[in-house]
Amino acid sequence: MDKLTEEEVMHVAKLARIEISKEELEKYQVSLKKIFAEIEKIKEIEIEGDILISPTSSVCPLESITDSISNPKEILANANDTSGNYIKVPVVIDHE
Numbered sequence: 635m636d637k638l639t640e641e642e643v644m645h646v647a648k649l650a651r652i653e654i655s656k657e658e659l660e661k662y663q664v665s666l667k668k669i670f671a672e673i674e675k676i677k678e679i680e681i682e683g684d685i686l687i688s689p690t691s692s693v694c695p696l697e698s699i700t701d702s703i704s705n706p707k708e709i710l711a712n713a714n715d716t717s718g719n720y721i722k723v724p725v726v727i728d729h730e
Contacts, residue, residue: 643663709721
């Protein structure tokens with residue numbers, strides 16, 4: 635089975651900000667090659683007419699999320715750390 639080069643896999647890992655070991659490298663070489671092959675199949679699909687698909691950031695309508703919060707104070711009461719009407723969470727992304 636065809637593989638991506640080690641350099642290509644390491645480049646993808648760097649973009650994804652993940653570290654992979656030498657042992658994992660060969661597994662990812664094969665896996666990524668399969669994924670990229672499937673993406674190429676999708677690119678080959680012929681679409682008739684002008685179809686516009688809007689990008690989305692949420693799979694459910696935002697109204698359903700906000701409407702389900704009947705009493706925000708109840709939610710904040712269960713949070714470990716708050717600031718005003720916000721729940722404080724640990725930093726996930728380092729801006730270095």
